[in-house]
Amino acid sequence: MNQPAAPTLSASPPSDDLAQDFVAFAVQAGVLRFGEFKTKAGRLSPYFFNAGLFDDGAKLGRLAEFYARRLVASGLPFDLLFGPAYKGITLAAAVSxxxxxxxxxxxxxxxxxxxxxxGEGGTLVGAPVKGRVLIIDDVISAGTSVRESIAMIRAAGATPCGVTIALDRQEKASENGVDAPHSAVQFVQQQLGLPVVAIATLADLLQYLHRQGDAGLGEHLAAVQAYRDRYGVGM
Structure with missing residues (x-):
């Protein structure tokens, strides 16, 4: 890396506490909600994660803190953050x-x-896209955005080195209306060859709900677990 303050980030084991704190924060911020929601795949999900609701300075700053702490803990080396339009733009700036x-x-x-x-023309804005490039987004739904980002990064002469997201839903991808044997994250990892660093996963959400017991949000545990049993992939 050209800048001395950005070496390979110091490695340390991922923190389960970090994931639990993030889930609690997402619930408190109204970003993670429970009920009945129709997904892009046409499934009825008992929870919904909408990162667009990190919509003020305090919430965005806290979100960036979770991303940064997870990345530091991951030890993944990278030279540049790349945010695919549109949500990724704000995330890249805030996490930087x-x-x-x-x-x-x-x-x-x-x-x-x-x-x-x-003006400057082209489709890429910001720092020169070079070296090891980490793609940042909120979730991976189908891998389409990741594939498009990979193409842009490689066209610029740089190397995509990974993806970081807020939540890994750990559920089967839907391909032409048919459940695939893998999740969108697993597709990125196995087929595109990129590591994926998530702040939290569906497993962390289930653990959070389990800790709620019979009070508060614990009532949603059975529905989320049933959804996991039906559409989940191996953890």
Whole structure:
């Protein structure tokens, strides 16, 4: 890395407490909700995670802290954060700020949905896309955004080195209306060859609900577990 403050991030075991704190924060922020929600795959999910509701400075700053702490704990080396439009743009900027606060001054870039034909032009904005590039997003639903990001990164002459997300749903991907034997995250890991670093997973959510007991949100445990049993992939 060209910048001395951004070496390979110091490795340490992922923290279960970090995942539990994140789930609790997401619930408190209204980002993680329970009920009955229809997914893009047409499934009725007992929970819904909408990262677009991290919609003020305090919540976005806290979210960035969770990403940065998980990345530092992962030990994954990277030279640049890449945020695919649109949600990834805000995430890349916010996490870059938090990493700098922690002593890792990592540049970031993002793409436009449509190429600009004036000014600096092109589809890529921000720092030069070079070296080892880490893609940042909220979730991986089908892997389409990741594949598009990989193509842009490679076209710029850089190397995609991984993906970081907020929540791994750990459920079977839907391919043409048919349940696949793998999740979207597993597809990225196994077929695209990129490690995926998630702040929390469905397993962490289940653990959080189990800890709630009969009070509070514990009543949703059975529904989430049933959904996991039907659509989940191996943890």
């Amino acid at each position: 700020v938090e990493l700098a606060r922690l002593g890792h001054n990592v540049p970031y870039a993002y793409n436009r949905k449509e190429a600009k034909d004036h």
